[in-house]
Amino acid sequence: MFYIKRTYGPNKDWLHAWDEKWGTSCMGSKAKAMEFHSREEADASCERANANCRGYQDAPMPEGMKFTIHEEAALNHTGCVRQFSVG
Secondary structure (H helix, E strand, O other), X not given: OEEEEEEEOOEXXXXXXXXXXXXXXXXXXXXXXXXXXXXXXXHHHHHHHHHHOEOHHHOEOOOXXXXXXXXXXXXXXXXXXXXXXXX
8 A cells, every 4th residue: 555645854744635725635644644556556646746735825845845655565474564665
């Protein structure tokens, strides 16, 4: 499963929806984030988010703020979830 994560400084949030005014809608809850089942879907959505997200008062996204792909693997043989970020 793939998710789109936005980082800014030490903070992060997750892509929840597409928004006409702001380009994206993001919140801190990964549990409610949009899920992408393929790397191709995630790549296209990450590219769209980086191109269309707007900052405060419709300014471009601040320098250093970017969306990246986070991949979460299925349960492994020990029953643990492996997590790693890609990008």
